[in-house]
Amino acid sequence: MLKIVDLHAEAGDREILKGVNLTVEEGQTCVLFGPNGSGKSTLMATIMGYSTIKVTSGKILFKGKDITDLPVDERAKMGIGMMMQRPPNIYGVKLGDLIKASAPENGDTVIEGADKFKMENFLDREVNVGFSGGEIKRSELLQLTAQKPEFILLDEPESGVDLENIDLIGNKVHDLLYDTCPGSRRHVSSLVITHTGQIMDYIGADRGYVMKNGRIQCSGNPLELLREIKKNGYGECDACKIIKL
Ligand SMILES: Nc1ncnc2c1ncn2[C@@H]1O[C@H](COP(=O)(O)OP(=O)(O)OP(=O)(O)O)[C@@H](O)[C@H]1O
Numbered sequence: 001m002l003k004i005v006d007l008h009a010e011a012g013d014r015e016i017l018k019g020v021n022l023t024v025e026e027g028q029t030c031v032l033f034g035p036n037g038s039g040k041s042t043l044m045a046t047i048m049g050y051s052t053i054k055v056t057s058g059k060i061l062f063k064g065k066d067i068t069d070l071p072v073d074e075r076a077k078m079g080i081g082m083m084m085q086r087p088p089n090i091y092g093v094k095l096g097d098l099i100k101a102s103a104p105e106n107g108d109t110v111i112e113g114a115d116k117f118k119m120e121n122f123l124d125r126e127v128n129v130g131f132s133g134g135e136i137k138r139s140e141l142l143q144l145t146a147q148k149p150e151f152i153l154l155d156e157p158e159s160g161v162d163l164e165n166i167d168l169i170g171n172k173v174h175d176l177l178y179d180t181c182p183g184s185r186r187h188v189s190s191l192v193i194t195h196t197g198q199i200m201d202y203i204g205a206d207r208g209y210v211m212k213n214g215r216i217q218c219s220g221n222p223l224e225l226l227r228e229i230k231k232n233g234y235g236e237c238d239a240c241k242i243i244k245l
């Protein structure tokens with residue numbers, strides 16, 4: 001579904017991604033761990049095609065097509081969606097209008113069900129303006145639900161979410177990734193950044209990657225990686241020694 005090959009990228013004239021290799025197979029949920037400032041959000045922004053990031057070498061392949069130079073809207077049309085860690089305020093645009101504009105087929109239905117995201121009172125507000133941390137996460141998920149992407153980038157979906165709302169977020173992320181019919185099977189692929197691994201209680205994960213200093217340091221079973229990181233931190237990760245790329 002997604003294949004990243006030796007990707008180097010700069011932001012603000014600094015090389016942030018220093019040769020990233022990463023694969024997400026169709027239907028897989030992959031989790032990305034890594035210390036603060038290691039380049040995880042930059043990697044997601046590069047996959048989504050933000051113009052603030054300059055790819056200097058390497059490739060991003062999506063469904064077999066080279067999308068490295070495609071603009072962000074083309075990538076969205078191809079089926080890539082993203083929940084940002086810190087989305088911008090969009091002054092003058094109401095959340096409900098954004099949802100209708102970005103998802104003409106599905107927007108109205110999602111707006112009718114906004115109460116399930118506790119977002120029914122936010123539809124007439126400017127996007128993200130004055131939203132709390134948890135409200136921003138719910139708003140991002142509502143937008144993604146309308147957009148129905150085939151491949152979803154989730155940047156710390158559970159961070160800053162209170163204990164009551166974590167269930168809501170976890171279950172809505174689950175709904176995004178799975179058919180909700182009985183006997184469901186996973187149909188949407190995703191790459192999920194998490195520090196705590198809490199989101200894995202709701203969605204499970206097939207593979208974990210650890211990013212350090214702009215590179216993928218190791219990959220393997222996500223629960224084993226998380227256990228090692230909790231035990232040893234990122235400095236002396238036994239998992240890195242065992243499953244070195
Ligand atoms: N436009 C920019 N100009 C200069 N430096 C940048 C720019 N964008 C990102 N960086 C730097 O790149 C590094 C990686 O940032 P990034 O947001 O990708 O980290 P992260 O792994 O997501 O961290 P966290 O876990 O804290 O969210 C940081 O040191 C950040 O300051």
Ligand SMILES: [Mg+2]
Nearest residue numbers: 040041042085
């Ligand atoms: Mg980040």
